[in-house]
Amino acid sequence: MANASRTRAGGPLSRLLILAILQVNFIASGLEPDFLYPLENVTIAQGRDATFTCVVNNLGGYRVSGDSATARVAWIKADTKAILAIHEHVITNNARLSVTHNDYNTWTLNIRGVKREDRGQYMCQVNTDPMKMQTAYLEVVIPPDIVYEETSGDMMVPEGGSAKLVCKARGYPPPRIVWRREDGGDLISRGGPQGKTKVTSLEGEIVNLTKVTRSEMGAYLCIAANGVPPSVSKRIMLHVHFHPLVQVPNQLVGAPTGTDVALQCHVEASPKAINYWTRENGEMIITNDKYQMSEINSSAYSVQMRLVVKSIQDGDMGGYKCISKNSIGDAEGTIRLYKMELPYLKSRGEDAETNYVETNDVRSSLQGPLREGGHRAEDADSGGRPSPAASYRIAPHAIFLISALAFAC
CATH class of the missing domain: 2.60.40.10 (Immunoglobulins)
Incomplete structure (x- = not known):
């Protein structure tokens, strides 16, 4: 029987009875409504939802100036003095506003999709005598946007x-x-x-x-x-924008016949230039089995031009021009390709005769300020032959190394 009493005491009817008793006590005691928590300021991004929550105690049992009507909670836009809502009823003609009440002591003002014009001070007011109220500020922030x-x-x-x-x-x-x-x-x-x-x-x-x-x-x-x-x-x-500028790292390039050789020019130009190669007689060079051309972009305005002459012969010797033209001007650079002769000597082997090549440093012999058709002047004696101190022997297969270096340069 005691358990049944406890069960009934915890039911919905019991809770309503308790609220009624409390209301009678409030009327008898004459307690005035008061705010349990302060209204908090809200900062919200434009387009999002904002809420203000007002908690009022002792509201249900308070009579307004002896009238039979109980006190009410109202929401007001303080800076414009516009009444937004009373109790649970929205007064203003704004579909984005709504008010909720938890049937006890909490009233919430909801603003959906806040706009810049919603910013300002909001007031939660109780119509006591004298009136009681608390305010909070709604700040609407807007993400940046490029104009x-x-x-x-x-x-x-x-x-x-x-x-x-x-x-x-x-x-x-x-x-x-x-x-x-x-x-x-x-x-x-x-x-x-x-x-x-x-x-x-x-x-x-x-x-x-x-x-x-x-x-x-x-x-x-x-x-x-x-x-x-x-x-x-x-x-x-x-x-x-500027007119083209052509720089030639090596203006004189030497290589033996039968090898591949690479010629290079560095070009700077803006707007983008038209780049091409010609022979010294003005004949334009096109990509084929003999010539291979390529360009490598170094930056927004600089390009490395590269021309590979394959299996060079006597007819390939002479001048080559790298030419760059844009809408502002033009520029060109000249590279002279010459035949580098490599003398062959007999080996000092026991039985077989093997040819060797006497040469200076391989790389410096292929590119740089050389005389045409031979070695550096300072390395040759009066007979036009390399001095012994400046030479060393390379086996015939080293010619392939020379060819590879000529192509790499």
Whole structure:
């Protein structure tokens, strides 16, 4: 029987009875409503949902100025004095607002998909006499966004000219803008008190580049951030235009007949140039069984031109030109290919006769400032033969090594 009493005491009817008894006690005691917890400020990103929670004790048994009606909780936008809701009923014409009540002491104001105009002070008010209320602030933050119509696009400047990079962004709080090179290179700042300095980043909406060099060509990133994720960025390509420049590492190249030899030129040009090879008589060289051409990009504006002449013969000797042309100008470099004669000597073997080659250092004999058709002048005696001190013997199979070195160079 005692167990049944305990079960009934824990049922729904018992809980309602307890609430009724408490309400009678509140009426008898005359306790006034009070706030159990302070209303907390809310900071929320635009587009997300915000909630304010108001906890009021002793509300159910309080009569307003002796009236039979109990006290009510109302939500008010304090800065505009607009009544949003009373108890569980939304008053304002805003479908994004709703109010919930847990049937005891907690009222919640819900704002779905907050907008910038929702920011401001909100009040939870109880219509006691005098009125009681507490307030909290709703701050609506906005992630950064690039204003593309006010931000620079890809641009072209002549070498030595100036470039003005502009990046505009909106958001709340106002975004901070930082500039960086996409390749991680340095930015050159020339406007400070220290004159020309190299930095990894620059801050501000505008970056002024003066006396621009080809090394400053590339992609620049403007990054906008205000502490509200995500940060955003825009890529701006800076093209620096200049006429071609051709550099020839080895202007004189020597090799024995029957070997392959590689000729090289380094070209810098912007905009992109048309590069090709010719013989000294102006005949254009095309890729075939005799010639193999290739280009290797070293950077955004530099290219390594390479021409391989296969199995060179006497008719292949002479001048070769590497030519580069773009819309601004043209340039060329000249390489002279000469026949390098390798004298053969008899071996000092016991029975068989084996030919050997007397030569200087193999690499220096193939490329460099050599005289045509022979060895370096300082290594030859009056008879045109290499001095013994400057020579050594190489077996015939070393000719293949010489060929390989000629091709590698």
